[in-house]
Amino acid sequence: MNIALIAHDKKKDDMINFSIAYSHILNSHQLFATGTTGKLISKATGLNIHKFQSGPLGGDQQIGAMIANNKMDMVIFFRDPLTAQPHEPDVSALMRLCDVYQIPLATNIAASEIFLHGLERGDLEWREILKERQQKEGNN
Numbered sequence: 001m002n003i004a005l006i007a008h009d010k011k012k013d014d015m016i017n018f019s020i021a022y023s024h025i026l027n028s029h030q031l032f033a034t035g036t037t038g039k040l041i042s043k044a045t046g047l048n049i050h051k052f053q054s055g056p057l058g059g060d061q062q063i064g065a066m067i068a069n070n071k072m073d074m075v076i077f078f079r080d081p082l083t084a085q086p087h088e089p090d091v092s093a094l095m096r097l098c099d100v101y102q103i104p105l106a107t108n109i110a111a112s113e114i115f116l117h118g119l120e121r122g123d124l125e126w127r128e129i130l131k132e133r134q135q136k137e138g139n140n
């Protein structure tokens with residue numbers, strides 16, 4: 001599965017701890033992140049992560065583009081609900097696209113833990129079936 005990992009500045013410590021705790025699950029998936037979040041996670045865990053631009057410089061939009069192209073299966077986004085973000089429109093757009101395309105979106109550590117347990121259990125296998133079907137339809 002393709003998984004996006006994103007954290008606002010005040011949530012980056014949570015993201016580092018989360019990715020260390022769940023690296024045994026994350027390491028069997030393709031990981032993508034906004035720039036700074038990605039750098040911190042790979043430094044802390046050694047996980048291989050594709051890093052996009054930093055969020056305020058367009059990273060959220062790049063992840064949004066993957067969602068719109070049906071290339072993202074899950075988004076884990078530790079939002080800071082108490083600090084205004086200069087790129088708030090990008091943040092809202094990313095979350096909106098998750099709803100447009102029915103992509104599971106966890107916006108805090110508690111929900112993310114449930115997501116990863118579900119992922120380990122195979123709860124998201126419908127995504128692979130859906131993508132295979134869409135690929136076949138695209139080829140016909």
Ligand SMILES: O=C(CO)COP(=O)(O)O
Pocket residue numbers: 006007008009033034035036037038053054055056059060091
């Ligand atoms: O701002 C962000 C998401 O909206 C996160 O970006 P960084 O990971 O580059 O700090």
